[in-house]
Amino acid sequence: MPSEQVSRRRWIRIACSSAHAPLSLFVVLVVLASCPVACASHPPPDALAATRDALAGLDDFGALLLGAGLPVEAIPQGRSVSPVQAERLRRYFALLPYLPQHYAPRIVADELLRYVEQHRQEVSRWDLSRMVQEYRNLFLLRQDGYLAAALTGEPAQCVGPVEVRDDGAGAGEFEIGEFYTRRDGESWRRADRPNLDKL
Numbered sequence: 001m002p003s004e005q006v007s008r009r010r011w012i013r014i015a016c017s018s019a020h021a022p023l024s025l026f027v028v029l030v031v032l033a034s035c036p037v038a039c040a041s042h043p044p045p046d047a048l049a050a051t052r053d054a055l056a057g058l059d060d061f062g063a064l065l066l067g068a069g070l071p072v073e074a075i076p077q078g079r080s081v082s083p084v085q086a087e088r089l090r091r092y093f094a095l096l097p098y099l100p101q102h103y104a105p106r107i108v109a110d111e112l113l114r115y116v117e118q119h120r121q122e123v124s125r126w127d128l129s130r131m132v133q134e135y136r137n138l139f140l141l142r143q144d145g146y147l148a149a150a151l152t153g154e155p156a157q158c159v160g161p162v163e164v165r166d167d168g169a170g171a172g173e174f175e176i177g178e179f180y181t182r183r184d185g186e187s188w189r190r191a192d193r194p195n196l197d198k199l
Contacts, residue, residue, distance in 0.1 A: 060129035101153035134194035
């Protein structure tokens with residue numbers, strides 16, 4: 001009987017000693033367990049927070065400027081655009097290189113900014129966003145020969161290589177700087193510029 005108790009104790013001791021992990025393993029587990037807590041209490045700074053916030057509050061006018069190639073940080077803040085801001089943005093666009101998809105939105109943005117300058121007083125962002133909608137069914141001929149949506153710059157149709165002419169530049173019956181439109185199944189036709197003064 002005593003030998004049976006010794007044997008039982010011996011097996012309990014063996015089981016317990018085999019369950020003990022080395023001290024170094026416990027140290028590693030403690031460090032790993034405390035790391036998420038330490039990292040969560042000091043999150044890294046959000047590098048794109050300003051960009052995300054600016055894009056979240058973007059109106060149609062701001063989206064147009066962004067589509068025209070203006071960096072997010074250069075989009076004017078506030079509820080209106082002053083003639084001074086409009087002039088500054090037009091100069092910025094004149095110096096800023098652009099991709100083909102920026103061309104049509106840049107033409108529209110320039111027209112709206114020129115309107116603000118000529119108006120000689122602040123124009124609300126709400127009014128400018130309303131004016132943007134007047135261009136939603138219009139297209140412009142890009143220098144690469146594509147008719148592109150005025151607001152997005154998305155190409156709709158290639159009409160041929162652009163050539164320099166006596167009165168400007170164009171491809172076939174299309175001219176650079178003129179607006180065009182078409183309805184489903186119809187051919188392209190020239191469209192009048194939106195009359196921003198009547199809006």
